[in-house]
Amino acid sequence: MTTTGSTRIQTRFAACATEGRAALVTFVTAGDPDLDTSSAILDALPAAGADIIELGVPFTDPMADGIPVQLAGQRALKAGQTLKKTLSLVEAFRAKDKDTPIVLMGYYNPIYVYGVERFLQDARTAGVDGLIVVDLPPEEDAELCLPALAAGLNFIRLATPTTDDKRLPKVLQNTSGFVYYVSVTGITGGAVGNYDAVGEAVARIKRHTDLPVAVGFGVKTAADAVAIARGADGVVVGSALVERVRLSLDSDGRATEKTVSAVTSLVAELAAGVRQVAKAAA
Amino acid sequence: MNAPQNPNTYRSGPDENGRFGLFGGRFVAETLMPLVLSLEQAYEAAKVDPGFQAEMASYLKHYVGRPSPLYFAQRMTEHLGGAKIYFKRDELNHTGAHKVNNVLGQILLARRMGKKRIIAETGAGQHGVATATLCARFGLECIVYMGAVDVERQKPNVFRMKMLGAEVVPVQSGTKTLKDAMNEALRDWVTNVATTFYCIGTAAGPHPYPAMVRDFQSVIGKETREQMQEAEGRLPDSLIAAIGGGSNAIGLFHPFLDDPDVKMWGVEAAGHGISSGLHAASLTGGTPGVLHGNRTYLLMDEDGQIKDAHSISAGLDYPGIGPEHAWLHDSGRVSYISATDDEALEAFQLCSKLEGIIPALEPAHALAKVIQLAPKLPKDHLMVMNLCGRGDKDIPQVAEILGGM
Numbered sequence: 001m002t003t004t005g006s007t008r009i010q011t012r013f014a015a016c017a018t019e020g021r022a023a024l025v026t027f028v029t030a031g032d033p034d035l036d037t038s039s040a041i042l043d044a045l046p047a048a049g050a051d052i053i054e055l056g057v058p059f060t061d062p063m064a065d066g067i068p069v070q071l072a073g074q075r076a077l078k079a080g081q082t083l084k085k086t087l088s089l090v091e092a093f094r095a096k097d098k099d100t101p102i103v104l105m106g107y108y109n110p111i112y113v114y115g116v117e118r119f120l121q122d123a124r125t126a127g128v129d130g131l132i133v134v135d136l137p138p139e140e141d142a143e144l145c146l147p148a149l150a151a152g153l154n155f156i157r158l159a160t161p162t163t164d165d166k167r168l169p170k171v172l173q174n175t176s177g178f179v180y181y182v183s184v185t186g187i188t189g190g191a192v193g194n195y196d197a198v199g200e201a202v203a204r205i206k207r208h209t210d211l212p213v214a215v216g217f218g219v220k221t222a223a224d225a226v227a228i229a230r231g232a233d234g235v236v237v238g239s240a241l242v243e244r245v246r247l248s249l250d251s252d253g254r255a256t257e258k259t260v261s262a263v264t265s266l267v268a269e270l271a272a273g274v275r276q277v278a279k280a281a282a
Numbered sequence: 283m284n285a286p287q288n289p290n291t292y293r294s295g296p297d298e299n300g301r302f303g304l305f306g307g308r309f310v311a312e313t314l315m316p317l318v319l320s321l322e323q324a325y326e327a328a329k330v331d332p333g334f335q336a337e338m339a340s341y342l343k344h345y346v347g348r349p350s351p352l353y354f355a356q357r358m359t360e361h362l363g364g365a366k367i368y369f370k371r372d373e374l375n376h377t378g379a380h381k382v383n384n385v386l387g388q389i390l391l392a393r394r395m396g397k398k399r400i401i402a403e404t405g406a407g408q409h410g411v412a413t414a415t416l417c418a419r420f421g422l423e424c425i426v427y428m429g430a431v432d433v434e435r436q437k438p439n440v441f442r443m444k445m446l447g448a449e450v451v452p453v454q455s456g457t458k459t460l461k462d463a464m465n466e467a468l469r470d471w472v473t474n475v476a477t478t479f480y481c482i483g484t485a486a487g488p489h490p491y492p493a494m495v496r497d498f499q500s501v502i503g504k505e506t507r508e509q510m511q512e513a514e515g516r517l518p519d520s521l522i523a524a525i526g527g528g529s530n531a532i533g534l535f536h537p538f539l540d541d542p543d544v545k546m547w548g549v550e551a552a553g554h555g556i557s558s559g560l561h562a563a564s565l566t567g568g569t570p571g572v573l574h575g576n577r578t579y580l581l582m583d584e585d586g587q588i589k590d591a592h593s594i595s596a597g598l599d600y601p602g603i604g605p606e607h608a609w610l611h612d613s614g615r616v617s618y619i620s621a622t623d624d625e626a627l628e629a630f631q632l633c634s635k636l637e638g639i640i641p642a643l644e645p646a647h648a649l650a651k652v653i654q655l656a657p658k659l660p661k662d663h664l665m666v667m668n669l670c671g672r673g674d675k676d677i678p679q680v681a682e683i684l685g686g687m
Contacts, residue, residue, distance in 0.1 A: 060588040061461060061573060063468040064311045070455055082585040108309060109572045113586030135309040135572065139299065160313040162475055167316060185313050186473035 008101040008129045009154055009177040012051055013212040013233060022229035022274045024049055025214050026267055027105065027238030029056035029072035030089055031081025032245055037255040038076070041245075041263050042093050046100045048264035049271020052214075054132065054238065057086055057106030064134045066189030072242035075253065083110045083119070087126045094127030103156060103177070105132040108144065116144055120151040130154030130177045138170050145174050154178075159205055161185050168208050178212040178234060179205055183219075189239030190218050199231030222273035229277040237270055292539035292615050295606065300489020300576075303612065305605035308488040310575045313472045322490040324395050329497070334390065341386055342501065345419070346376050348383075350502075352509035352666070357636040358652075365659035367652060368518070369639070369669040370506055370534065379642065379671035380502060380530040381412040385481060387498035389416040392479035399423045399474065402481045403467040405432055405460035405526070406596035406644075407439025408671060409483030414448035424448040427466045429459040432596050439675055457590050460600045464574050484527025485604035488575030492605050499533025506666055507537055514664055520545040522655070523668040524648040525618070526562070526598035528607045530670035539615060547655070548607060549648045551593035552620035562591035564603040565611045565618045573601075578608040594623035594679075595643035597671070625650035630673065630680060642671030643680070 016023040026045055031038050045053055058073035058081050065073070090102055104123065111119050111133065123131075131148055138145075138157070145155045154177030162185055163171050172179065183198045184190050202213045215228050216236025228235045241263050248262035249255060295302040308318055328334040342348040351374065355367045372380040392400060400422050404410030410426040417424035426443055430452040433440055443450050456462035471480045485495040503521075510518050521538060523531035525548045538544040553561035561567055564579040571580040573588060581589040581601035591601040610616040621629075629649035634640045641649060648667050656665060673680075 059586075060456065061465050063465050063574070064313075064472060066469075067455070074456075077587060084585075107572075109580075109582070109588075110586035112572055112577075113569075113582065113584070134311050135575075137308060137310060137312050137315045139308050139315065158312045160311075162313050162316045164316065171312065182313065185475050187469045190473070 008099060009052065012099070012101050013178060016051055017233070020279050021277060022232055022279065023051040023212070023214065023234040024225070024267070024271050024274050025052040025054060025216070025234050025236040026050040026241060027054040027056060027236060028241055028245070028263065029058060029069065029076050030086040031058060031076035031079055032072045032242060033075045033249055033253065033255050033259065034079040035081065035085060035089065037259055039089055039092060040260050042089065043096060044260055044264045045267060046097055048267040050100070050267055052101045052103065052234070054103045054105045054236065055086065055090065057083060057104055057110060059107040059110060062107060064187055066187040066239060068189045068239035068243045068246070071246060083114050087122050087128070090128055091126040101129040102127065103130040103132055104128055106134070108133050108135050111144065116147055120148055120153065124151055124153060128153065130156050132156045132158070132180060134158070138173065141174050149174060149176060156180055158182050161201065165204070168205065172209045175211065178214050179209060180236065181205060181213050181215045181232070182217045183215050184217055186217065188217055195227040198228060202231050222269045225270045225273035226276055229274045235270070235274055241266060292610070292613070293536065295609065296489060296493050302606045302609035304570065305577050305608040306489055306492055307577050308575065309572050309577065310488045311472055313475060317475050318488050321395070324391060325490050325494050328391055328394060334394070337390055338387060342383070346382050346386060347374065348501065349505045349509070350374050352506060352513060354513070355637055358633070361636055362653060362656040364657040364661065365655070365663035365665040366661065367656060368510070368664065368666045370502060370666055372502060372530065372668060372670045373639070373642065373645070373672035377408070377412045377415050378674065379408040379412070380499060380533065380668070381409045381483060382415070383501055383533065384483070384495050384498040384529060385409070385412040385416050387494070388479070388481045389420060389422070392422070392481070393420060395479065397477065397479035399425070399478045400481050401425045401427065401467050401470050401478055402483060403427045403460065403463040404483060405429070405463070405599055406675060407432070407436040407443065408597060408675070410448070410450070411439055411442050411446070413481050414443040414446035417448060418446045425470065426450050427453050427463040427470070429453050429457070429463045431458040432460065432463070435679065436596055436675065438678070459590070460596070461588065468574070483529070485529040485532045485606060486527045486574060486576055486578065486602060492576065495529050496532045496536055496606060499529050500536045502530065502533040502668065503535060503537035506534060510664065510666070517541055517544055518664040518666045519543070520547065520663065520665045522547040522549065522648050522652055522665065524549050524598065524644045524670065525603060525607060526551070526600050526644065527602070528604040530668050532604060532606055534666070534668045535616060546616040547651060548616055548618045549651045550618060550620040551595055551598035551647055552622040553592040553594070555622055556620060560592035561620070562593040562598050562600060563620045564601060565607065566620050568601070570608070576605045578602050578605045579611070594626060595647065597642070597644045598647065619651055621647040621650035627680065627683065629653055639669065640673035641669055642673045643676045644671055645669050
């Protein structure tokens with residue numbers, strides 16, 4: 001059965017659970033290093049083993065991101081990426097792949113300036129499944145979260161080590177699709193922290209929700225992925241992938257024939273990693 | 283865009299969600315939310331604690347040197363031949379600008395919250411110097427983020443901060459100016475959230491910062507009310523102040539917002555001129571958006587990407603403005619105008635020669651508009667300009683522009 005709309009994320013997590021493994025969630029920045037190469041990367045991700053795609057929406061002032069994701073955004077903006085082009089990128093991908101969920105991840109301002117209602121309509125039409133907007137905490141749910149849910153999109157919230165049991169219900173209240181647990185207090189691309197603590201944190205979140213919990217921020221290698229996959233429903237990898245893009249570029253910062261495979265080879269390693277860890281089917 | 287509510291008072295904001303009408307709010311990452319909420323609690327408690335107020339008052343008097351004088355600028359008044367011009371002399375504060383009023387409040391609050399590591403962003407370096415100064419005074423660790431471009435053009439202040447024991451981190455990301463320094467400070471905060479207090483330099487950022495910074499700066503307007511009563515037996519007719527983020531202006535304006543006969547002008551930096559596109563006038567040339575924790579007017583392109591601001595004054599070189607000003611703009615209570623680099627430079631020189639006061643380039647923007655407005659006003663019109671900083675830091679830059687002197 002072809003899945004549609006907001007159920008793609010649920011369906012994909014359920015399928016991974018049936019296989020007894022965690023989902024691999026891969027982040028790349030839309031338009032990095034240019035629109036065509038970015039489109040080729042996106043198209044190649046599912047075959048390389050990505051279960052869910054997070055597509056970064058470039059922004060000039062990415063306050064929660066470390067240097068790798070900052071640089072990826074700058075490359076994309078320099079190449080002329082806009083939110084409109086990002087939606088077209090999703091639309092082109094969706095024409096070829098009906099099942100792999102796509103989650104747009106970024107900051108609120110480009111969406112706000114695009115116009116919330118118009119954005120939700122265009123995102124839905126393009127085949128976007130969910131949104132992660134870093135600078136919209138539950139206190140600002142009326143801005144985008146509630147309209148997005150009403151439009152049939154998932155709104156995925158970040159939970160962090162500072163989100164204590166008292167606050168967790170507020171964070172989870174309007175979350176849908178999955179919960180993204182940020183394994184460290186900090187910016188993207190930092191150190192992964194203590195694996196045991198991550199497992200405990202996931203267990204804590206699961207006491208409050210039936211949603212799948214994916215863990216990210218700092219996952220760089222297959223070994224990290226294996227360690228995280230033991231205690232989580234999904235493993236998110238981002239900075240390591242956009243670093244692969246950067247390292248594949250020529251001296252003028254242009255894509256080379258190695259750019260797509262630089263990303264997909266790491267995705268394949270990580271995919272093999274999450275498949276090593278057998279879990280009880282949920 | 284929503285029309286702002288039509289209030290009976292202009293002084294009751296923000297609401298419980300940190301909103302001034304459409305503007306303000308708490309647009310921050312989840313990691314920071316618990317801390318932002320606990321800061322709000324701590325500030326609400328301090329506000330009504332007589333012990334905190336007494337401590338503030340004592341340091342403001344003995345360490346900062348308040349009250350700052352309200353000075354009748356007689357020669358400027360005679361030269362312009364219209365309104366009677368007063369300067370609120372906040373450039374006489376310790377560290378040379380109004381910034382210290384706010385930093386003192388935040389550092390005393392950080393101490394109450396048990397935070398021992400202080401971070402700050404700075405553009406021209408005045409807020410960085412004030413923060414480094416109070417961290418030295420209270421034995422706190424101090425890290426100041428400053429765009430690499432600003433580090434280069436404000437060397438004396440960089441040295442000053444280092445002398446005071448602060449670590450100055452040149453920010454290499456983005457455009458390497460104030461907005462990037464703020465991004466980097468937020469990245470530090472999100473990483474070291476348990477130990478760190480972020481001392482924001484202007485009346486912007488996530489709630490409660492805009493209201494808290496305004497309250498700490500309102501000492502400027504409160505003193506002005508009393509001093510003008512004493513000097514002239516009545517309230518001033520108009521107030522005028524320069525605006526980057528807008529903390530000195532909101533500090534002067536806020537105590538007068540409900541006095542309908544007091545006219546107010548905020549002066550943004552027009553850089554090379556609004557039509558050139560190279561300016562820092564967010565209200566005059568921007569549109570509403572969300573950045574650095576609040577919704578306000580921003581300089582940006584049609585995709586919501588933030589544009590670089592341009593101003594001769596590093597302290598005004600920011601593509602946004604405090605959310606309360608955005609609201610006062612839309613509600614029409616305050617008039618926002620702008621002054622170009624050239625106008626500010628002329629005012630800088632005129633003030634130096636006529637009054638023997640070398641102003642900072644920031645208040646020189648306000649003075650540039652005083653020069654245009656005052657001659658058209660009657661001689662009994664009382665106009666107060668906030669002379670919010672002294673020009674020592676700008677001497678090398680101005681000397682270079684004017685050709686060595």
